[in-house]
Amino acid sequence: MKVKDACLEAMAQAPEGWPQAPLPEIAMVGRSNVGKSSFINALCKRKKLAYTSSSPGKTRTINFYNINGLFRLVDLPGYGYARVSKKDRASWAKFINDYLADRDNLVDVFLLADLRHEPNLMDREMYDWILDGQFSGTVIGTKADKLSRNKQGQAESVLVSSLQIPDRSLLIPFSAVKGSGVQEAWSRIDSILGQSESVDPQEL
Numbered sequence: 001m002k003v004k005d006a007c008l009e010a011m012a013q014a015p016e017g018w019p020q021a022p023l024p025e026i027a028m029v030g031r032s033n034v035g036k037s038s039f040i041n042a043l044c045k046r047k048k049l050a051y052t053s054s055s056p057g058k059t060r061t062i063n064f065y066n067i068n069g070l071f072r073l074v075d076l077p078g079y080g081y082a083r084v085s086k087k088d089r090a091s092w093a094k095f096i097n098d099y100l101a102d103r104d105n106l107v108d109v110f111l112l113a114d115l116r117h118e119p120n121l122m123d124r125e126m127y128d129w130i131l132d133g134q135f136s137g138t139v140i141g142t143k144a145d146k147l148s149r150n151k152q153g154q155a156e157s158v159l160v161s162s163l164q165i166p167d168r169s170l171l172i173p174f175s176a177v178k179g180s181g182v183q184e185a186w187s188r189i190d191s192i193l194g195q196s197e198s199v200d201p202q203e204l
Helices: 036-044 086-102 121-132 149-163 182-194
Strands: 006-012 025-030 062-067 071-075 106-114 139-142 171-173
Touching: 025 036, 025 086, 025 121, 036 062, 036 071, 036 139, 036 182, 062 086, 086 106, 106 121, 106 149, 106 182, 121 149, 139 149, 149 171, 171 182
Parallel strands: 025 071, 025 106, 106 139, 139 171
Antiparallel strands: 006 062, 062 071
């Protein structure tokens, strides 16, 4: 897909703030500072479409990015940041769960995982939920440029084993620095949207 237009359509913490137009949505989930914003920027070839921060836990809203007026990429707040208060974590968990459970527009959920670190319990629980929800099971292995080719292969094997990814082709290694994995991610997105009744495959 060629991105001709991409914009931040909405930032919301409650259902009343979600965009109303019934466009299909692909959500990005993962730990704080895993690189969701960088992934969205790389997909759209925009440097500042999605805000990136060196401070984990800063994103406190669900951010909806409208792509070509055809679908949305949705950036959910990162989970697992210890310095956030229990009250804030509980609040975030609620509006994230509300979105994942109740959003009719949702057609897929990508889990982003840092290739340098073994998945934790929250990653595994989230991935189990994704598979149980009959989504594609796509995992974006971020920060691939931080590893040598040999270590990257080892890290991919650990990720596949730990998450119990049913097919290794579901893991897409990604680097915002090198741009690797972008084409593969778009191929997956085009396939997902092509199966959605809300998008005409001719428009992809």
